[in-house]
Amino acid sequence: MxxxxxxxxxxxxxxxxxxxxxxxxxxxxxxxxxxxxxxxxxxxxxxxxxxxxxxxxxxxANSHIHLAFEVDSLFQIMEQLVRKDIKILEGPQTLENGWRNLFVQGPDGEWIEFIELEN
CATH class of the missing domain: 3.10.180.10 (2,3-Dihydroxybiphenyl 1,2-Dioxygenase, domain 1)
Known part of the structure; x- marks a missing residue:
């Protein structure tokens, strides 16, 4: 599946x-x-x-589902979000496993996660 x-x-x-x-x-x-x-x-x-x-x-009704996109550079995504006036809801943060992430909200309230895996 x-x-x-x-x-x-x-x-x-x-x-x-x-x-x-x-x-x-x-x-x-x-x-x-x-x-x-x-x-x-x-x-x-x-x-x-x-x-x-x-x-x-x-x-x-809203659900608790979010979309997660793996990115090569969280910093580059943050720059793009700022240029487009997209508000960061949570993060950036470094998780216990070394991954870094942040969350934004999509146009209909959905949560979008951008995640950079540990190099």
Whole structure:
């Protein structure tokens, strides 16, 4: 078994696409409508993200799921976040195992973790 995609509800598809493409680096793979929802699939390496927009534009209840992206340089990501006026919610911090991380919030309240593994 392997992960196919991570699904996130979006209240504003243009804003979500700008965030995940411009900030994170995802590429648009596919758009479709299915069962009353607009679905947009994005790809970054082997990670596939599904943005879901309901006809009513409603966001379902928040969950405790977060997305974690491994980065080569946490410092470079921090510089990019500051340039784009993205607020850091937690971190940067060094974990007990030597990894360094920080968290930001995505356009619909989802938590995004950037993590630099110990070199």
């Amino acid at each position: 392997r992960m196919h995609h991570i699904g996130i509800d979006s209240s504003d598809l243009a804003r979500s696409l700008a965030f995940y493409q411009d900030i994170i680096g995802f590429d648009l793979v596919e758009r479709m409508e299915l069962m009353g929802e607009e679905l947009v699939f994005l790809q970054l390496g082997s990670t596939r993200l599904e943005l879901i927009v309901t006809k009513e534009g409603h966001i379902r």
